[in-house]
Each structure stands twice: as C-alpha cells, then as structure tokens.
Amino acid sequence: MSKLADTHSSGFDALDGFDLDDEFLDLDDGRPGPQLTPPPAAAPMSVPAEAAFVQAAPPVVATPSALNPVSGAVEVAIPRIAVHVFAERQDTAAAGERAGQDRRMARAATQIRLGGVQAAIEAYQNEPTPPLVIVESLKDPQSLLAEIDQLAQVCDSGTKVVIIGAANDILLYRELMRRGVSEYLVAPIQPLQLIAAIGGLFADPAQPFVGRTIAFVGARGGAGASAVAHNTAYAMSERIGVNTVIVDYDLPFGTAGLDFNQDPLGGVADALKQPERLDATLLDRMTVRCTDKLSLFAAPATLDADWDFSPDVFEEVTGRIRATAPFVVLDLPHLWSGWMRRALISADEVVVVATPDLASLRNAKNMIDLIKQGRPNDAPPRLVLNQVGLPGRPEIPVKDFGAALGVHPSLIIPFDAKVFGAAANNGQMIIDSAAKTKPAEAFETLAQIVSHRELPTAGTQTRGKAAAGGSSLLAGLFSRKRA
Incomplete structure (x- = not known):
C-alpha cells in the first residue's frame, strides 16, 4: 500500500500560479489518483475560511x-x-x-x-x-x-x-x-x-448545478397555499426573470393546471411512475411551458388511482427536477405522510401559508416546530398570512399570531374576493389580471424574499405572456382524454 x-x-x-484573490x-486539477x-x-488558504468554502x-x-x-x-x-x-x-x-x-x-x-x-x-x-x-x-x-x-x-x-x-x-x-x-x-x-x-x-460533474427548492404548504385546507405558490413562482419568472419550475404534488386535487389554463395529459404523475428513467429529455416532454421562463409539472387531478408512492420516489423526482432550473417551487398538498415530512425537511426554503384563525394557528405551530427541529442549520420557515380582513370573520391579530408561533409573518396578503376569483376563473395570475392591486404587490415582494433577488429596473424588465390552452378555461375543463 x-x-x-x-x-x-x-x-x-498548477497551484503555483493560483490567484489568491480567487x-x-x-x-x-488534472492530478493522477494517489x-x-x-x-x-x-x-487558496489565504482566503478566510468563511469565504473560501x-x-x-x-x-x-x-x-x-x-x-x-x-x-x-x-x-x-x-x-x-x-x-x-x-x-x-x-x-x-x-x-x-x-x-x-x-x-x-x-x-x-x-x-x-x-x-x-x-x-x-x-x-x-x-x-x-x-x-x-x-x-x-x-x-x-x-x-x-x-x-x-x-x-x-x-x-x-x-x-x-x-x-x-x-x-x-x-x-x-x-x-x-x-x-x-x-x-x-x-x-x-x-x-x-x-x-x-x-x-x-462529491459533486456530480454531470449535474452542473442544484436548483433551489421552495416548498409552499397550507396550515389548513383552504388557506390558499396553492394560489400563493403559483403567483409567487409567476412573479419570480416574469418580474425577476429567473427560470422557475412549479411542481404540483397534490396529485388528486391539484390546481396548477387550472390556474395557468393548461390541460396536461401527463406531468408529475408520469415522472413519479418511472423515476429511474428520468433524464433531461424526458423531463422536458413532461413539462408544460407556461412562459419563456416558467415551466409546470401539473398534477393529474383525477381520482382514477390511489397515487401511493414511497418517500424515496418523491425525493428522486424532486432531485431530478432540481437539475433543470435554478428555482423549483413545490406546491404541497394539505395532508401528512412520510414523503410530506421529508419534502418539508429537505426543501431549501419553506413557506407556511395560514389564515388568521385558531385552527391555522395550531397547525402552523406544529409544522414550524417540526421543521425547525429537522433543520437546525437553516433559517426558520417563513410565515405568510393570507385572506386577512375577511368581512364579518373574527380574526386573531397579526401581532398575536406571530408571537404565538415565534415567527414574524414575512407577508400579509389582504382578502380580495373579486381579484382572486376573477384570476382563478380566467386562468390568470394576479400580477397580470390586477397588476395595480395590493395582492399583486404582495406576490412581487414574496418573490423577492424567497428568491433572494431584486426586481430588475424598468428598462430591463420583460414580461412573458402565459400560454393559453384555449379561448376559455371552462370550455375545455372536462374534455380531457381518458386512457
């Protein structure tokens, strides 16, 4: 030996010419295997350890x-x-x-x-x-x-x-x-x-980068986590200009296809069925291109199957998708299972969407405490309070809500039934259908927060137009071909 x-x-x-400022x-390095x-x-060692590695x-x-x-x-x-x-x-x-x-x-x-x-x-x-x-x-x-x-x-x-x-x-x-x-x-x-x-x-030379995963999850059903996830991803791609992929993991009831006026035949379900075969070409075929910078892995949104996959399968598919874009937004369903726990713990950033009521407070606290425990070296999850100011509904004050969780809300989205309802029914995003409203401004802010990027200047900002699946969203809703 x-x-x-x-x-x-x-x-x-080769090290003799190493630039100490690199x-x-x-x-x-081209050295043979010793x-x-x-x-x-x-x-270079002259660089402080915190900056070098x-x-x-x-x-x-x-x-x-x-x-x-x-x-x-x-x-x-x-x-x-x-x-x-x-x-x-x-x-x-x-x-x-x-x-x-x-x-x-x-x-x-x-x-x-x-x-x-x-x-x-x-x-x-x-x-x-x-x-x-x-x-x-x-x-x-x-x-x-x-x-x-x-x-x-x-x-x-x-x-x-x-x-x-x-x-x-x-x-x-x-x-x-x-x-x-x-x-x-x-x-x-x-x-x-x-x-x-x-x-x-141990970096894989065949994988040039690892995209950043941002997981959105609702503290309770109806909190609007999917709408927040989709609008935030759209703001990241169209306002900030970063390539983004949305993965809708709510397989039986996902709304990503509806929100973007798309009717995909495969999507994320096909990927979960054959994770070992996934490569860049196959992943591209499974995605729907919503804009030049936004792609969608839509859920099948059918009850024809039980959609029972192991946590390892979800992890494998998410890992393959991360190699395709700098940002991957995970739209997680409101359920609890082994793969959900792993998805929340392993995400680079977690956004918990809650409404200002007691059930959301309890569930959000349980989620945030578990995520903090499983991610000791990461920042705590971000809290988004949605549907704030619903007429006639008693609400927990924002200050008290954040104090009970030990997490200050990153964003407060006001309730606006007209704006959100019109956008959902037309398959549009808020920043397109109601660009001057407070919810649109809120999603642009949240996009900057989770992506750690600033909005480009007005002179360089470009906007992609979402591809429409037809002249009417509702007209083609039930025309999907059955296998």
Whole structure:
C-alpha cells in the first residue's frame, strides 16, 4: 500500500500560479489518483475560511423585516456515503455532529470521534476506511505532515481525506495537496462550511448545478397555499426573470393546471411512475411551458388511482427536477405522510401559508416546530398570512399570531374576493389580471424574499405572456382524454 508521500514527486505545479484573490474553486486539477483521491476542488488558504468554502448567497432584496437573509446558504447534493470525523476540540466535534444532522447530509452516515489524527490511525489499523475521513490536528506544520504520512499507510485506495488545522499557511496547503489530501480547512469551522466542503468533493460533474427548492404548504385546507405558490413562482419568472419550475404534488386535487389554463395529459404523475428513467429529455416532454421562463409539472387531478408512492420516489423526482432550473417551487398538498415530512425537511426554503384563525394557528405551530427541529442549520420557515380582513370573520391579530408561533409573518396578503376569483376563473395570475392591486404587490415582494433577488429596473424588465390552452378555461375543463 503506497504512501501519500509517494505522490510528492508527481508534481502539483498548477497551484503555483493560483490567484489568491480567487473566490471559487478550480474543478479540474488534472492530478493522477494517489492513495487518497485528489480533490475536484482547491481553494487558496489565504482566503478566510468563511469565504473560501461556503457558496456565496445571492443578493438579498432590502424589503421590510420580513426578509431575513440566510447567511452562508449552501446548496449541495451529498450522496450516500460514510463520513468519519476525528476531532481534537469539542467545538469541532459539535460542528461535525450538527453537520451530520443537517438535511443535506440525510443520506450520509456520520460518525464523530475524538482524538484527532492519531485516533484515526489506530482505528484504521483494524477496519477499512470510509469514502471520507475528516481529521483535525492542531500541531505545527511539520508534525502535521508527519502524521498525514502515517495516516496514508492505513488508508484504503479511493478514500478522500479532509484536514482541519490551525495554520493558515499557503505553503502547508500546497504540501498537503501534493500528498493527496482532498481539502484543508482552517479551524474553527462551522457546520455549513463543513457541508459545503463535503459537497464540493462529491459533486456530480454531470449535474452542473442544484436548483433551489421552495416548498409552499397550507396550515389548513383552504388557506390558499396553492394560489400563493403559483403567483409567487409567476412573479419570480416574469418580474425577476429567473427560470422557475412549479411542481404540483397534490396529485388528486391539484390546481396548477387550472390556474395557468393548461390541460396536461401527463406531468408529475408520469415522472413519479418511472423515476429511474428520468433524464433531461424526458423531463422536458413532461413539462408544460407556461412562459419563456416558467415551466409546470401539473398534477393529474383525477381520482382514477390511489397515487401511493414511497418517500424515496418523491425525493428522486424532486432531485431530478432540481437539475433543470435554478428555482423549483413545490406546491404541497394539505395532508401528512412520510414523503410530506421529508419534502418539508429537505426543501431549501419553506413557506407556511395560514389564515388568521385558531385552527391555522395550531397547525402552523406544529409544522414550524417540526421543521425547525429537522433543520437546525437553516433559517426558520417563513410565515405568510393570507385572506386577512375577511368581512364579518373574527380574526386573531397579526401581532398575536406571530408571537404565538415565534415567527414574524414575512407577508400579509389582504382578502380580495373579486381579484382572486376573477384570476382563478380566467386562468390568470394576479400580477397580470390586477397588476395595480395590493395582492399583486404582495406576490412581487414574496418573490423577492424567497428568491433572494431584486426586481430588475424598468428598462430591463420583460414580461412573458402565459400560454393559453384555449379561448376559455371552462370550455375545455372536462374534455380531457381518458386512457
């Protein structure tokens, strides 16, 4: 079994010209495979750890206190691997434990041990090494290199090693890279920083990016979560100008097809039936192009089948769709099941839509508490209060509603039966049918909040016109062909 030190002579001259001002990572270093698989990414050590290894968050629009920017947001897909962490300090072990509990690491199995490099060397004398080993050493550079040479003698071929050290030294970094170390992080580290480093090592080169998922769910039936989701997605695509996909997971009763005046024959149901066959071409055939920047995976909205799929199938389909667009809006039904729980926990952003009544308050609190517990490293879910100001209905004051949940409402949408009713019956979005109204303004604001993007200036803003399925929505509603 060859040592990592044997790779010293293979050369790593590409780093000699590395620009210390570069923020992002070089995805192809061209080195041959040594004892420990060389990294697909390398970052200069002179850059602070917080900036070097955590993906920069997109610009955040300056809206009211509803907009709480998520610092250091990380969007990665980590495969089913085993990760062993050998820490020397308690705070490093705690960071590794929190990272292992993160939703992005749900498919990985993480073990945390104390003892640093020496503990790893002793452990792997009698057991195989996992795909990823993370070790911490607070020793001086020369002692660290000596320990890494010892670790190389017990590591299996193909194992990636990440070092957490105390020295912010570019020469040490280059020497570690020459020895085949996959990544070097400077202590202290944060959970999201560690997750970003792991995600970079196991990034799929065939998948250029991972889209951001935004899940909308109603606190109770009739809260208007679907209408909020569809109008927000439309504002993201047509006002902000980002490519967006809507996925209607309310299979028997979904309204996305109605809201956009579309009558798809397949859609998301076809994708769920054959997740293993999904590729870019097949996904494109299953989508309906509403505008140049908005696509729709509509629900079948029929009761011909039970639509009983496993959580893994929903996760697989969502993952495939994320590779097709920067933003994926999930329109989730008002039900509770294993796949619903997983969808809420794994989404990059969760929006809970509630009405100002007691049932919504109870259900929203249960949802928000569960989501907070399952997403310890993420911002809390966003709360949208809908249908506020319904004539004749006693309502819980907005201030009291937010105080009871511990989450301040990100947006308050006033009740306007005429505006919403006309848009729904005509298969239009609010920003098109009633652009000057308060609900239209609210959806533009919410689009900025969840996408972390600002509205373009008036001179560059373009609007796509939703494709109509026919001259009348109701005329073709029941003309769908049955299999």
